[in-house]
Amino acid sequence: MLKNRLKELRARHSFTQIELAKKVGVTRQTIGFIEKGEFSPSVTLALKLAKALEVDLNELFWLEGEEEHER
Amino acid sequence: MKGDMRFTLPLWQMGSIFILLVLTLVIGFSSETTFVTSEDGYYFEMNMGHISGIIFSSALLILVVYIVMMSVNIYRHNKRYPTRKIKTFTFKPxxxxxxxxxxxxxxxxxxxxxYSYYSFVLPLLVGVALGGMWHRTIILVGILLVALGQYWIYYSTIRKMFKDAGEEE
Known part of the structure; x- marks a missing residue:
């Protein structure tokens, strides 16, 4: 399962879900569902999110169980 | 997604199918239909009893009112969401x-x-239709029930996904 720090990093940038959604060209619901781990975004969307939040992709998304080894 | 009619459209479709179901049952089991070809042209007559006539007329009136209500709601939706319009005449659901x-x-x-539902239920319906000397109304009712099932599966799947994630449409 894909884990993420989207909510934390979004808050750090003081973006609302709507603002972030607009930046990356998706709906607010999509951001909400990614934050809850209910939906795994495509590579394209994941890269757009990482760019909008000014982090590397692997700082934003990682596979469950890999956090202890990789991060 | 409150107010977005695309989420509740399957329920509206189910409502219209339900009214059609009532009309089908009344026409199929309580009426006598005669097809006439004359010099003046081709027409058909439908005769039914008093109670059946009242049910038929009421269902027909309800269907007309229902279609008007649905059209008004589609118009409101299209005004509210100009980029997510519901088109009335299109092949795409x-x-x-x-x-x-x-x-x-x-x-x-x-x-x-x-799709999984249809791959199971259509052969079943064909089997049932071929397997007995059913009244044609029964077959029509079967088709309408299958359509009801389709919209219910679609609606409940989307609703469940939003509920599981803590968001109501």
């Missing part, structure tokens, strides 16, 4: 929601379930 990749995904999951 308007309950598909493809705003972005997440909605593509939930539409895909729901349509997959409907």
């Amino acid at each position: 308007q309950e598909y929601i493809e705003d972005d990749e997440f909605f593509d995904e939930i539409t895909k999951r729901a349509t997959k379930k409907v």
Whole structure:
């Protein structure tokens, strides 16, 4: 399962879900569902999110169980 | 997604199918239909009893009112969401929601379930239709019930996904 720090990093940038959604060209619901781990975004969307939040992709998304080894 | 009629469209479709079901039953079992070809042209007559006539007229009136209500709601939706319009005359089912990749995904999951449902229920319906000397009304009712099932599966799948994630449509 894909884990993420989207909510934390979004808050750090003081973006609302709507603002972030607009930046990356998706709906607010999509951001909400990614934050809850209910939906795994495509590579394209994941890269757009990482760019909008000014982090590397692997700082934003990682596979469950890999956090202890990789991060 | 409150107010977005694309989510509740399957329920509206189910409502109209239900009224058609009542009309089908009344016409099929309580009426006598005669087809006449004369020099003046071709016409058909439908005779039914008093109670059946009242039920038929009421159902027909309800259907007309229902279609008007649905049209008004579609008009309101289109005014509120100009980029997510519901088109009345199109081959594409308007309950598909493809705003972005997440909605593509939930539409895909729901349509997959409907496809699985049809791959099971259509051969069953054909088998039932071929297997007995059914009144044609029974077959029509069967088709309408299958359509009701389709919309229910689609609606409940999308609703469940939103509920599981803590968001009501």
